[in-house]
Amino acid sequence: MEKITSVKNSRIKEWKKLKSKKGREKHSLYILESWHLVSEALDSNQDVQVILTTPKQFELHNEELINYSKEIIEINDEIANDLGSTITPQGIFAIVGLPSSNIIENENIDGSWLLLDNIQDPGNIGTMVRTADAAGMNGVIFGEGTSNQFNPKVLRAMQGSQFHLKIIEGDLNHWIDKLKENKLPIYGSELNDEASIYSDIKPSRQFALIMGNEGNGMQKKLLDITTKNLYIPIKGNAESLNVAIAAGVLMFHLQK
Amino acid sequence: MEKITSVKNSRIKEWKKLKSKKGREKHSLYILESWHLVSEALDSNQDVQVILTTPKQFELHNEELINYSKEIIEINDEIANDLGSTITPQGIFAIVGLPSSNIIENENIDGSWLLLDNIQDPGNIGTMVRTADAAGMNGVIFGEGTSNQFNPKVLRAMQGSQFHLKIIEGDLNHWIDKLKENKLPIYGSELNDEASIYSDIKPSRQFALIMGNEGNGMQKKLLDITTKNLYIPIKGNAESLNVAIAAGVLMFHLQK
Missing domain, CATH: 3.40.1280.10 (SPOUT methyltransferase, trefoil knot domain)
Known part of the structure; x- marks a missing residue:
């Protein structure tokens, strides 16, 4: 599993921008925080492209992630605090593609x-x-x-x-x-x-x-x-x- | 009108403690923030003992405060920020006596x-x-x-x-x-x-x-x-x- 250890890492810096509308539109991505939301996104076949997790969260959920075939990256608490929007982030995030269309016939x-x-x-x-x-x-x-x-x-x-x-x-x-x-x-x-x-x-x-x-x-x-x-x-x-x-x-x- | 200009003033320091349960019980007082709540407390005859107001808030509400006979103290924005529990306090507070009893026959x-x-x-x-x-x-x-x-x-x-x-x-x-x-x-x-x-x-x-x-x-x-x-x-x-x-x-x- 790949590891990122610095908040200055260029991918972390880009993902942090997904907290703003401008950043989301630029990358056509958004960021989801907490296991509850990450697992709901996986269960409902959302376009989950990357999962970021602290070692502790990975230990808790690795069995449920066994069928997840895309990128999983290990992060530390400092990065979790940087990416999170809560006072004490759980430590697990998903980078998800924005749904392409609002068109309903x-x-x-x-x-x-x-x-x-x-x-x-x-x-x-x-x-x-x-x-x-x-x-x-x-x-x-x-x-x-x-x-x-x-x-x-x-x-x-x-x-x-x-x-x-x-x-x-x-x-x-x-x-x-x-x-x-x-x-x-x-x-x-x-x-x-x-x-x-x-x-x-x-x-x-x-x-x-x-x-x-x-x-x-x-x-x-x-x-x-x-x-x-x-x-x-x-x-x-x-x-x-x-x-x-x-x-x-x-x-x-x-x-x- | 009395004026308090320092967050280190002893009365301000005591009133700030009313944000905690311990402080409220010690003084038998609580603190209300914003004109809406202060005016509701006055209208419903609560035991309002002191009103703290910035000059701006006083100007806005002085007609409504004309019958209020107890202490009104002018404070500044720094004190308002210190006493307040919101990110941008309005600048008006009431120090109110805790209701003495919960007894209902x-x-x-x-x-x-x-x-x-x-x-x-x-x-x-x-x-x-x-x-x-x-x-x-x-x-x-x-x-x-x-x-x-x-x-x-x-x-x-x-x-x-x-x-x-x-x-x-x-x-x-x-x-x-x-x-x-x-x-x-x-x-x-x-x-x-x-x-x-x-x-x-x-x-x-x-x-x-x-x-x-x-x-x-x-x-x-x-x-x-x-x-x-x-x-x-x-x-x-x-x-x-x-x-x-x-x-x-x-x-x-x-x-x-």
Whole structure:
């Protein structure tokens, strides 16, 4: 097994750049951290090109890596700290090819979808993808302004759910049109009580739900083109719900 | 207005210690950060003893502080950074007396209650209190092992909801007994499908819901003394839901 011992090694320096969007696009790669995510990527046949592991992590997982035929490189704790995005990295990483395409043919944009309009917080985004997976949604569409799906903090919060459903990045106007062509009802979410109470909507197998920015909610121009806009009545004195909690309540109610 | 200009000032040094449980207990005080929380504390008649503010924050809020008759002290950005628990503190703080008692008479432990069993993450805890408020719950009971309610990160995530409902710290066994005496059904939460599906439970105005530790769930000995244990069916391939999301789905379903 090859060994890299210095944080100044040129490959390490390049891989470190995968933490930024610019670096990921330049190399068409991204970096995954922790055994849980690495093993999920392997199990779901992602394009894992290199595995970087400390001796300790290799000892823990070498049986599970026995069928992995590409490059495995030994690194030390210092390099793990350099590549990692957590305070105490586990010590195992995968360098993975970016999925080549977001194209889904018309006939596949079916079932139930979560659309993210300008969501900022990586933790909220990741938690929503994880919740969409648990609720049995077919996919999540990341609209413009929403943090990138390969951002290390988003990756961490998704906990591997990105491999269980479809993830698309794109213009929400375009995708709302496509969803409408397929006769899916499009539900927006609003903070005011002029919208419809969510619990009055009958659960179904086909729908799209749009969640908006943490502070400002959904864009007005999108609220205008939905089938219906929903709100969750606030019974106490809280000003609002966290967006990921609201998405959870809505998805678990709407999904049949 | 008095001015403090050095982080080495003895009062600043004491107030900084309020970030730890030991410091809070020694002084019977806690520290609140940001105008939103300071104003919520004032509005809900908390024992605000001192307000610390940068000149900029004072200018923004001096009209709202006009009726505040206790000590207001001007601080600078360096002191704000020292006292704050965020990367870029707003520059306004309140030093508040710890509520003297968690005692609630029998006749008041009524309505709907959220019980936290060994929840670790301050963000999860705060979000659950905020969600409990939004769902119209009467109070939250922090069981042993759950992060402290005056931890700065918990305070931040609660977003002032702690002033809208009752917060109790104590032994969950004791409180479950009290809730049972008052005829409230006690719902535990489980990760396995031997429990009852939550959506089969009829919403009501009176119940208690217990959420368990992020990794290990609820303590076995508590699961054994509930009225019923509930689970949320996972439809996709996610291993679990985030505990705060699960709590949100359950509270918004159970609460009438």
